[in-house]
Amino acid sequence: MKNLPRSFYTRPALLVAKDLLGKTLVRKIGRVTLSGTIVEVEAYCGAKDPASHAYRGRTKRNEMMFREGGYLYVYFTYGMHFCANVVTGKNNVGEAVLIRALEPVCGIEVMKKNRGFAKTVGATHTLTNGPAKVCQAFGIERKENGTDLLGNKVYLMAGESITKSSIGTSGRIGISRGKEKKRRFFVKGNKWVSG
DNA sequence: CGACCGATTGACT
DNA sequence: GTCAATCGGTCGG
Numbered sequence: 001m002k003n004l005p006r007s008f009y010t011r012p013a014l015l016v017a018k019d020l021l022g023k024t025l026v027r028k029i030g031r032v033t034l035s036g037t038i039v040e041v042e043a044y045c046g047a048k049d050p051a052s053h054a055y056r057g058r059t060k061r062n063e064m065m066f067r068e069g070g071y072l073y074v075y076f077t078y079g080m081h082f083c084a085n086v087v088t089g090k091n092n093v094g095e096a097v098l099i100r101a102l103e104p105v106c107g108i109e110v111m112k113k114n115r116g117f118a119k120t121v122g123a124t125h126t127l128t129n130g131p132a133k134v135c136q137a138f139g140i141e142r143k144e145n146g147t148d149l150l151g152n153k154v155y156l157m158a159g160e161s162i163t164k165s166s167i168g169t170s171g172r173i174g175i176s177r178g179k180e181k182k183r184r185f186f187v188k189g190n191k192w193v194s195g
Numbered sequence: 196c197g198a199c200c201g202a203t204t205g206a207c208t
Numbered sequence: 209g210t211c212a213a214t215c216g217g218t219c220g221g
Contacts, residue, residue, distance in 0.1 A: 042202070044202070051202070052202085053202080053217095056218080059217080059218095060217095061216085061217065075202085076215075076216070077201060077202070077203070077215090077216090078200095078201065078203050078204080078213080078214070078215080079201095079213065079214030079215035079216075080203080080204080080213065080214055080215080081203050081204070083202060083203085085202085098202055100202085130203070130204070131202070131203075132202095132203050132204065133203090133204080172202070173202075173203095174201085174202055174203065175201085175202055176200095176201085
C-alpha cells in the first residue's frame, strides 16, 4: 500500500475534507502499526475563517498550517488535549482539516492501552469518537506536529470508497465563531462518529 | 503582567 | 444536564 500523493493535499480544505472520509490513517510506533478509517472531519479555512487558528495571521503556534498540504498540524488545547489536523492547500495559505473521529482497524489493543481502557476483546465506539481521543489512541502529541504525511511515521492510504449520498454535512462542533458554516463532514450512520 | 477562554473529555447531579 | 481539569495563546492595561 502506498501513501496518498502530495497533490491530494494541496487542494482547498473543503475538497480534501470530503475526500478524507473513508481514507485510512496509519501510525507507526516502533514495530507497532495502528490504523483506522476516517469517518468524521472538519475544514478550517485559513484567514477567511474566524474559527481557524490561522485567522489572525501566522504565529509560532500555527506556522504549520501555512505550509503546503500534506503535513500534520497538532495543537494542544484545554490544558490537556491534543488535536490532529491535515494541512491542505498550497504554501502560505493556512488551511487544515481536523480529524474528529475514525473507526479502528489495526492495533486496537494498543489503542486501548494508550487510552487507558481495560483489556477486553474488540473495540468500543468511545475509543476514537472525538479529536482528542483519536490523538490519545494513536499516540499523537506535540512532537508529531509537522510530521510529513509522505513519510512513514504518520500517513494516509486510500481505503473504502464512500458514496456521495452517505456523506452527512453539518455545522462544526465546539466552536463559537463561524458556527453556522457547514464544514463538518461525516459518514452517515457510522457508530464511530462523535455525538 | 493579569484576565479570559478555547477545534475537549469524563465524572458527576 | 452541569462542571472541573489545566495550560498556553491572545488581548488589554
